[in-house]
Amino acid sequence: MSKKNILRYVLLGLLCKEALTGYDIRKHFEQEIGDIWSSSHSQVYPELKKMEQEELIQSKTVTESEKMVKTYYKGTEKGQALLNQWLYEPIEAIQPTRNDFTMKLFFISDPEDVRVDILLREEISLHQEKLRYLNERMKKVFGEEAQKKQDYGHYLILEQGIMRETVYLEWLHRKQAERIKQS
Amino acid sequence: MSKKNILRYVLLGLLCKEALTGYDIRKHFEQEIGDIWSSSHSQVYPELKKMEQEELIQSKTVTESEKMVKTYYKGTEKGQALLNQWLYEPIEAIQPTRNDFTMKLFFISDPEDVRVDILLREEISLHQEKLRYLNERMKKVFGEEAQKKQDYGHYLILEQGIMRETVYLEWLHRKQAERIKQS
């Protein structure tokens, strides 16, 4: 056996909700799903074809104009069954964060090293932007209060992402403040 | 260009601090470094050989007994230089968490679905064990207070990991409590 093809389940999850084109999926990966999972289009398109061959999804071509044809994919019953099976399976062990900021920090053993300040500034900047984006999405998607029960999973991952980024940023700022005080 | 070989820098970071065998590195990946980065031994051993050919690290064989020979690797000056260069480079963009619990949650749109409870229990159990382990390590490595300044990076990643797991667990428990109240 080899590493589990999670992408397949992610695609299935999206396509069992609604019919999407490869390009739509790409857009999803740029939005909050991208906070959890993302793949390049060069991986997505071939995977969609494989999944159609295995009858997990079904395609439907829509002619937008003479020269423009879109291919929409939608999960089949077989696909829905496989997705459900995955949702019931025990979740995987915790994976390494693979955060290269933290890795770099680990290798700077001298607390006085100026590189720590540079890295802190960069990391803060990146995560501030991320938090800003998540907050914006939360406001946009669930601003009306009404939807919360409609799309429970979507709400949860946004809430979780915002919490995670908020706490992490607080920690980063605290570390930054400690350093300024000492110098 | 292709996907960056971060493993190389991780190995370099470890081997510029002290001489280690492939097996020692494996052990490190099972400890708190594994919280950030991990690779299987079948990837580590060949990588070490490649790095030695490129003179980033140097090997030294130690005969433990007649039949037992260990190979220790240590970063060279060239290796140290490359590591330093990496530490100065801007950090990468934020990567998706690839947490399959959250992904599954996202695809369960019905808040009443019992699978949410099962997933919550599993995720809580996994992260409780992780937090327990990190706390144990913190006590073991920095219990005497003295070391904190010695190994700043090491302290930071432990602190960060503990904070992250603590807050995440609080969130998970809160979600669990909300569900019980409603049913």
Place this chain on the structure above:
DNA sequence: ACGAGCATGTAAGAGGTTACATGATTAT
């Protein structure tokens, strides 16, 4: 007319996992 975004692909190759292998040493 032209640039931004829509839309879909292939190819090369690096990164990473699982399985297969082998043998030594130490503790029970």
Place this chain on the structure above:
DNA sequence: ATAATCATGTAACCTCTTACATGCTCGT
């Protein structure tokens, strides 16, 4: 003696990214 752990490797295979490619459509 035998199981666990130390110690090091190779082979097969999958996952994933980067780069290369092409053409359409819409707004300005």
